[in-house]
Amino acid sequence: MTNPYIAALNTATKYPSIPTYHALDPKNGGLLEAPTTFDGDVILTEKVDGTNGRIVLFPDGDYFIGSREELLHARGDRIANPSLGIVEALAPLADRLKPRDEHRQILVFFLEVYGHKIGGAAKQYTSSGRVGYRLFDIACLLPDVLEWDRAQISAWRESGGQRFCTEATLQRAANAEAIELTPRLGLVPGAEVPASVEDMAAFLAGRLPETRAALDEGAGGGPEGIVLRSADRSVIAKARFQDYRRTLKRRR
Template sequence: MNNPYLAALNTATKYPSIPTYHSLDPKNGGLLEEPTAFDGDVILTEKVDGTNGRIVLFPDGDFFIGSREELLYARGDRIGNPALGIVAALEPLAARLKPRDEHRQILVFFLEVYGHKIGGAAKQYTGSGQVGYRLFDIACLLPDVLEWDRTQISAWRENGGQRFCNEATLQRAADAEGIELTPRLETVPAAALPSDVEGMAAFLAGRLPVTRVALDEGAGHQPEGIVLRTTDRSVIAKARFQDYARTLKRRR
């Protein structure tokens, strides 16, 4: 991306990495008996297996649409890249979003776009070629960040610089904009979370036996996993079925 401003915007609005609930073994990619520490209430949401999309909304109503790694589209077709079907899925939503921030901040809506030909799990969500999206986070940032060096922006992002909505604010924003969230499965006390790998594998199976975001009757319905987060989003982690199945198979 040759335009310095767009490069900075892209870097500042990428979604940060989410750790796995159990640490990954750097030697073989398996899970270690080292769980993420949670306190208080923990919200469990379905992790949808599609492709990460983002809508970057400016205070004046201008917007950009991006994938996980790059900006794909801007209002007025100033950028045009139809990659992964993200723009087709999200442009109608982006066009109707209304800036609501009184502090003149940039809002970033993070959504999972899934379904027809999107990712290896597309058939788990649709058998008739449908595409859907679900909102899973909203962050805000001040325009001043875009004046920083890109290396500085990357470090800021990966170290929690983006300010994400807490659960209550995220719910209100989703309701106000008429956007469906990733399914909320349950809220549990941190003490109820299994600390061992085998226990978490059983925990996942009990909480999410089938996906809750299937788009039609022909879907395979196999879920990817669960995202765990505190109500204030200060701690967040992911737990994927395949990671636990692979680890337990290797142990046996």
């Protein structure tokens, strides 16, 4: 039987779904002419194509490592699951993270683990079998949340209950812990982000002609897409090359 505490922790620390910048048509999966609205500046970052990993760090220094869907490992090998190479990639980082217990909060570091045999796009990042990771978000939560039932926790998470770091705080934390962030591609006013599907496809190609997260010189270099977010992270969306190629191909 699953440990109720670990099940609650797993549910509370999963990364919520990021909507696409243009809404998806439920009929065929294509993009609709319905873009996300941003007020103020928009931070552009590269969306790295790998597998989602997370490090759940407690104020006392204990930690868990997980994939997008499940917890795989805990300090002291209390859980051990080698799935997708996530634990092997992230355990050295988890061992050196410094707990911050001034507010008695649980910190969750969300990282994209990518490279050797991780996903279908691995060759775009490495030709020599290297594995890397990039930090893309940090959330914090109070332990009280773990006392709720799982359905309540899930609803809380998907409705924005997790408290994420702002861009400035995320950058400070990455610098303090010496963790590379997903590549930053620039800052643009919300009014300058293209509204149409066709213009957004051109915007992607201009902003990210090749990946900036390659692990070696022989990598293929094909990027997955861009994440768009407000500075306070109140609005976030993703734009993937394949979605725009597929949609525009259908229109021709």
